[in-house]
Amino acid sequence: MNRRDEIQNLNEAMREASNKRLYERYLAVRLHLEGHTFTEIGTLLNRAYQTISRYWTTYRENGLEGLELDHSPGKPVKLTDEQLDELANTVEKKQPADVGFEAHYTWTLQLIADWIEREFKQQYTQKGVSKLLQRLGFSYTKATYTLANASAEEQEEFRTNTFPALKKQLLEGEIDHLLFEDEAMIRAYQALQYNWFRKGQQRKIITTGKHEGAKLFAAINYETGHITHREEEQCDVNAFLRFLGDILEEYPEGKIFMILDNSRIHHASQLKPFLDKHKRLHLVFLPKYSPKLNLTEGLWKWVRQDVINNVYFKKFYRIRLHVSKFMKRLNASPQKVIDRLLVRL
Template identity: 60%
Template structure:
């Protein structure tokens, strides 16, 4: 079979394959049939020259069948397929303490090595275990919180019925649809991963004070406009002052504000305020919504730009940078909509 005929077989197989690893092998073979060197191909598919050569040699021996995942072009795996499935399932769905590793709740390479040695009698180095876990589709990522008290049915009702109904009323009965929330921006907010020279670590100076800005914010779902107010406290009075900001910004038309069930949002003074300003209506989110309040994305954006890996010497410096951020995003409403509003 000549090279044109071989390409005629490999190209449709490449288009139809859905498995990422098989796609990589077919692609390597196709590049080889097109005359590229092993060195060039290895750079293109981001594999070692040894691995790439293994793909090519497997194809040369057994054609496309030789590339199947049952045919390892490199060093044979030390664990059997079933053992690898057990390892992957254990790390993904259980904690070390759940499988008898006492008082350990987070998987590390050393704990995975301990588990494999105990269960299967195979000893790995940390590097070898890292390679194995990555090959099994696992990665070293930061955990996140989930609200155990959240009600999935209430959240589904909001996303499938309540919010679509509100959107239908826009420009008819509702003139402005807003998402409201509060956020605390601390001077010592957080340290995050950052690119820096190998072997060195970025050091952030601190000043021993824990001041911060208490923000109220409202995101206009349709226009992308952001309103905010900072202050010294979160209480009913401060919230009502922010509502005054909202009413001043939107003096006409009915305004619907979507917000969480915070205590100050239900205060008697706030209820009286709404009676006096009947064109402002509250729609409360389900309890403990994980990501239904769109303005929470703005707070993450703000923290990423303004406070991560920064420690402010003066409190007013925080306010200056927060104001600059808000001014900047309000100049780019399309970006705000694309980043925060488009998903609902």
């Protein structure tokens, strides 16, 4: 079923819904199908991000039936939607010490169980809390660093104003192609990553210790999921100009808006004559120090996970061969790119 049919089915379900909470669930899913982020929908409906994520996951797994209030694919949840929102917001935005657990600064399953019992008079085992958090869209992962010089205000401005305005222009035909662009270095000697091995038989990855690599340029079409990529020996302004030429060939007609970071080559004076000549190509710069706002960053992680990490390439050209095959495979299944990379913003 395509998105248009899904939206039509949701509209019909909304017209027939007599329960306000059920109507809200249908509306949340419809808004996401129309391109709104979980954050945007949560703000509109006054719900936590995790609640909207849970509606979407339930819909994807069980369809419209899964959104019905009496539908229970597993053990019934003991908490109301309002209590789940409060739980999600507490775990996401507060430390245990903020809510009365003195000298505790990291949430554990037992602390969350204790908090639930204290606030809602409901008892959960640690396993039950783990399953509950997973339903709310949480995962057990390491914290990550963020750049100290990043401006939270500028990032929020991009999320709530700049990018929604670009999407609106795309929808209304004022923009023909909206792209995210980035560069990356793919090394022959990549980091190791977790994988499944038989106990006592951990794989040993051969390496020469050399740091050869390919410089990759890539642009993802926000609407179609199509990827344009180019391999270069150097990541300099001339290579970037050649990639911009590829973009113009890939999209021979229409106005192109390309979202990218503030790398030095993106601001080089040599770009001006090229952009003056090709006025249908416009560069839109992200806030400084904001790599997570560039959806192409997820592509590089995908490449490393599926193609590069835990693999020894005896000949450097084989890296390029593998990367090219990977990009070709993604372009044959653009919906996978949309689902994995383009719904994050």
